[in-house]
Amino acid sequence: MVAFHEAVGATLGVTAVDQRALAVIMGAGSVSAGELAKEIGLTPGAVTGVVDRLARAGLARREPDPQDRRRLVITAVPGAFGDAFSGLAKAMAELTDRYTPAEQAVIGDWVARTIAVLREQTRILNERR
């Protein structure tokens, strides 16, 4: 999975950090540059570069906030991320079809719990520094 993400990044011209930033953006719907900086642990100066690369790759957009014109509203471009993963999505959909609904439920449960475990373990590792 790590190798796959690296390959996606190489074809799109974005780093691993950029992809994690995109995940944050998609998860939140939209974020400001400052929020993004805090979330991924970079300085505001570095975030400019992150958003530059995501925008150049067509994955995110940078718009001024109409309420507060100092701020940016950074949003994911709908579909762009999916396009990069369309081959994977198709193959995974075919894979899912091999299982009964009951089996799919078990798999889904396991995946959700595994994600929770990974999040927790990541938190522990990052705390120890």
Add this chain to the structure above:
Amino acid sequence: MVAFHEAVGATLGVTAVDQRALAVIMGAGSVSAGELAKEIGLTPGAVTGVVDRLARAGLARREPDPQDRRRLVITAVPGAFGDAFSGLAKAMAELTDRYTPAEQAVIGDWVARTIAVLREQTRILNERR
């Protein structure tokens, strides 16, 4: 999962590439520096650095090949990789216990097939360059 790997790398002082190299080493049992270079797509010069970092982190060992003293036999240090992931391994073992043997079989089947899909999709992406 990508974030977790990054956190592991940061605590051990190895890069994502280094970790993929370690996976190659463990998968093959042992490799020479040249084989490793070809496998992960780096020049021989860069591989010296990769092995340096893995050795410094206590994850791999670099020994001269007794048959051909120009060559290196690079092996993984048994247990070292597992130690870095011991927290994850424990949590995942507990998670596994929540499921019946039949359910575990379904999950195992899905994981194996998902890995195959990811390998294939990674190959396709890397080919397109």
Add this chain to the structure above:
DNA sequence: CACGACATTTCAGTACACTGAACTAAATTG
């Protein structure tokens, strides 16, 4: 046993993302 081929290391140069500080522009406050 000398010669060319091979495996790895070393080293200078390059690329690139990050930090920290200065800067611009916009909002808030008194």
Add this chain to the structure above:
DNA sequence: CAATTTAGTTCAGTGTACTGAAATGTCGTG
């Protein structure tokens, strides 16, 4: 409405991993 705070960008400096080429040591071969 001036002064302060806040948001983001720019820029010089830094760290680090990679490439390409030269150097070192070792293996086969005629």
